[in-house]
Amino acid sequence: MKNRTRIWLIMLISIVISLILFVWLSTLSSELWNNGYDLNELNAISQEILSATEQQNTYDKNEVQPIMDHFHIHHPALRFEWISSDGTTLYDTYGETHNYSFEQLADRIINMPNNLWGEDKPITLAYSANKNGQPYYLLLSLSSDAMKQGQMYFFVRTFKALYFWALPLLLSFFVPYFLALWLFSSVNRRIGKLNQALNQVNIRSDVIVLDDKSKDEIGQLTRHYNSMVQRIRRQADEIDQFETGRRLLLSNLSHDLRTPLTMILGYAETIHTGLYNDENELRTSSKIILQRSRYMDKLLDQLLDISRLDGDSLEIHLAPHNLSEMMRKIAADYMLFLDGQSFAIEVDIPDGDVQAVIDASLVERAIRNLMDNAIRYGKEGHFLGIGLVEEDDVVCITVKDKGRGVAPEDHKLIFERFYRVDGGRKGEGLGIGLSIVKEIVESHQGHIQLMSTPYVETLFLVSLPKNQ
Structure with missing residues (x-):
């Protein structure tokens, strides 16, 4: 599998895993550290009370009291009040009796739900019911400490509203992955160039020098590659130079040895056959043989020097x-x-x-x-x-x-x-x-x-x- 395909698969799998982890960890952390009521739970409890009272078909105190006491037992942090249209308290789970004026009721529910998580005053939610044209009101109260520490709501009236927050949400998820993809693609491209250059390294071919001035590991590896191929090129040139020298050595050696050897053989044959005229010619011939022999001995010493230098001895x-x-x-x-x-x-x-x-x-x-x-x-x-x-x-x-x-x-x-x-x-x-x-x-x-x-x-x- 190519790196590009692997990167795409890793990116898609990472996105899915990230979404799953986000949902799961959010739920888990909410259960562990975000205890209390949220607005949805309070609304659900209130609707259950209203539905139960509607089934009784009466909103009298004696009929409503058992229902409210039942919910209060299960939710002791909540206070339930049943109020008539004139502000009279028909039943209060705290056992108190009030004749609320409009101003008092308004003070309790003003700035809701913005003050749901305030610390200065209790939270009160109001719900209404109607019996034969006669209105009744359910007041649900709790302290701010009983609310969850954090909540976020999206109120969507039409699906068009999804475009306004879906795009930022998608961008927030996908931008890091696209940045990572860009980074990996850049790294993959640089590694590809380095791999291609390494495949073309040859003693007989031209050196490919890569230009990478970055200071990361790939940049360092590229500079090491440049140094390596230049050393290889220099060593190849030295090898070629030595090979040329060796060939020239053999050529020169054959020439240098052939001439004195021919002279030695010629004068030696003259001496051996006795074709010299007098003692002076004999001494001259032997002197030439000695000189040429010493010259050949010197050449052999130089050959020995070459072998010693090659062996670094x-x-x-x-x-x-x-x-x-x-x-x-x-x-x-x-x-x-x-x-x-x-x-x-x-x-x-x-x-x-x-x-x-x-x-x-x-x-x-x-x-x-x-x-x-x-x-x-x-x-x-x-x-x-x-x-x-x-x-x-x-x-x-x-x-x-x-x-x-x-x-x-x-x-x-x-x-x-x-x-x-x-x-x-x-x-x-x-x-x-x-x-x-x-x-x-x-x-x-x-x-x-x-x-x-x-x-x-x-x-x-x-x-x-x-x-x-």
């Missing part, structure tokens, strides 16, 4: 280390490596010790990755610089070159995994070196910056806290 072991000494050793290694390659090397490392709490192996790996990147992509500038600066709470490591540099639009992307700036760098690594550097730096609660002016200076600045 980058473990850090912090300890105090002499950072300046470590960097001097790294600079010496690269000076030896670049000897004879027309590279200008600038080293700016303090002579004194610079202590920092770091994972020495990871930081050394990050610095070497930056220097390899500078040599590989900045070789046109024939310059390599490495520096260390100690400040109050941080140490700053710089690696710079004067090569082609990085365009401003690529500064943020350069640290993403598998990203390469342009097609000219294909076949030169897997595009994960800088992403590993960023991972290591951020794991030390540091940050890395890139500043680049093509063929002037490309600078990588790594800032690490001295104490973790």
Whole structure:
């Protein structure tokens, strides 16, 4: 059953139950807390007395007295008086005798029935009877305490009068239900939109954002839905990006491995068959085999790095280390490596010790990755610089070159995994070196910056806290 149909049924059932409860509770509460006589009961008692006297066919005192005494016994709070047309009391259940004047009678019944529930004077109702043209009067009296505490009467002369009070009564009953129906319809409509949007959530489809600024539970649920689908969309984009990177990785890896492997096989076959001319050619062939093998070993290390990063297994072991000494050793290694390659090397490392709490192996790996990147992509500038600066709470490591540099639009992307700036760098690594550097730096609660002016200076600045 749909919610709209259920709401209609609940509303109709509620109306019927409300009417039944209203009648039943009104009757019950009247019997429990609204004791006493009302006007209808007094009129009924009076009519019974008049009917009984008419059946006697006489209105004499001796005939009327038993009838009035009988009703007085059953209704001791009521006083009955039988009055002749000249105001003489023929019988009074209180045993009193009066000769009422018109003024006295008028004072007793004036402003009735408006004074039925007054507190200052007794209540008197007058009824008439006629015998052979001779009028008689029945006076019924009681105190205001003997009346019910609350009564309401509708005097209807024609059915047209029903329209004047039936419409307000119906509106008073139906307006709350129609308001509730409007509320439920609004809630149902909002839930329907949310349900429809949830049914269309898909990693490959566009995100449906719902606009619901209300502060109720459905509004909160809608905002949670918006946050959820946006997270799903971002995660889907990241998955697509990783998948693209993996495909590119396989393509680059096949290209990067095929060329050195072909060279290794060719020179190895030359050595194996003895087709080299002299010892110099033999040493040259073995040197090329060694270089290409080391290059392939480096590629395999990068693949291992990828698997470690995917498994979030980058473990850090912090300890105090002499950072300046470590960097001097790294600079010496690269000076030896670049000897004879027309590279200008600038080293700016303090002579004194610079202590920092770091994972020495990871930081050394990050610095070497930056220097390899500078040599590989900045070789046109024939310059390599490495520096260390100690400040109050941080140490700053710089690696710079004067090569082609990085365009401003690529500064943020350069640290993403598998990203390469342009097609000219294909076949030169897997595009994960800088992403590993960023991972290591951020794991030390540091940050890395890139500043680049093509063929002037490309600078990588790594800032690490001295104490973790």
